[in-house]
Amino acid sequence: MLKDKTIVLGVCGGIAVYKSVELLRLLVKAGAKVHVIMTRSAGEFVAPLTFQTLSGHPVHTELFNLLQEMEIGHITLADRADLFIVAPATANLVGKLAGGIADDLLTTTLMATKAPVLLVPAMNVNMYENQIYQRNEGILRGAGYHLLEPECGYLACGWEGKGKMPAPATIVEHAAALLEPKDLLGETILVTAGPTREAIDPVRYISNHSSGKMGYAIARAAQQRGARVILVSGPVAIPVPLGVEVVNVVTAEEMRQAVLAHLEAATVVIKAAAVADYRPAQVSATKIKKGSDDLMTLPLIKNADILAEVGANKGGRLVVGFAAETTDLLENARKKLLSKNLDLIVANDITEAGAGFDVETNRVRFLLADGEVENLPLLDKSEVAWRLLDRIARLRGH
Incomplete structure (x- = not known):
């Protein structure tokens, strides 16, 4: 900073x-x-x-x-x-x-x-x-x-x-x-960022509004504070931060494979990506033409839950998740924290002004496994990243 x-x-x-x-x-x-x-x-x-x-x-x-x-x-x-x-x-x-x-x-x-x-x-x-x-x-x-x-x-x-x-x-x-203080020296931090895309046909896909800005801010700050950073990134329009190792992916399964491939090296995992929960059951090899029917049915199947898989194989790692919610923010975030065996979850209500997707700011709450909740004011995403890494440094004993 x-x-x-x-x-x-x-x-x-x-x-x-x-x-x-x-x-x-x-x-x-x-x-x-x-x-x-x-x-x-x-x-x-x-x-x-x-x-x-x-x-x-x-x-x-x-x-x-x-x-x-x-x-x-x-x-x-x-x-x-x-x-x-x-x-x-x-x-x-x-x-x-x-x-x-x-x-x-x-x-x-x-x-x-x-x-x-x-x-x-x-x-x-x-x-x-x-x-x-x-x-x-x-x-x-x-x-x-x-x-x-x-x-x-x-x-x-x-x-x-x-x-x-x-x-x-x-x-x-x-x-x-x-x-920057090099208080994360010796840590290998695995960060995921951005959306994933699930193809419908060669032209269309299912995705979400994630810009990747929060995940990239975390990766940049962690590298500046001395950590080795591996960034698994969905499709975004952001330059790769200086000194960060990036693995570019598109689909949820590609992100899962990349995360698992680098999990052994990681001491901290921060899952900031907005991963698609579902994908089309079948991808058309050709463009689907508009028919005469007013309705189109697109069967979907559930993607693997990457964060839950990481939490189940946590070992001595510190695992951080994100919860972007529209209702019952703390209740939903707490459920996710416990069900996925996380150490900390960053929760934000995307309906709040300045806290949604593709903006430079965020208003978040840190929920910890011991029950503590810290409410942060509306901050630039780089400052949120800094505060999050302060928490992680303390949890890791730095």
């Missing part, structure tokens, strides 16, 4: 500076307090006023600026930082750091900080592959700096290859991972 963290964002001169503007916006949106240091050449691409407006703080540009030095100073900037990000980091900046050169505000502050530093290189592919540059990267890695590799693609200089600055959202994910 980046909320209330102080981040110093260093911006070097390069065409990728436009991505730094979006990076700043995302950091601020996540609740971070961001102070920006720009090199002189960075100001040739984007005016400091842009960063000042988005951050809500003056932009720092000069090492010897009496007003800035009086207000905050490069040492104060270095000391107050929880995390230092340089994006884009040019070959010049990387070379200076590797050589111990501190001749401007950005390099001086970097040399003075004890916060973790995340460098995001962006440059021409030939510069990136240059042996001297690669040596400098190696020096910085050895000194404890974190470097996020550039992506491959078409570059602004006209070349194609490695050198593109990654998407701002990817940088934010790396930044969050650096600041």
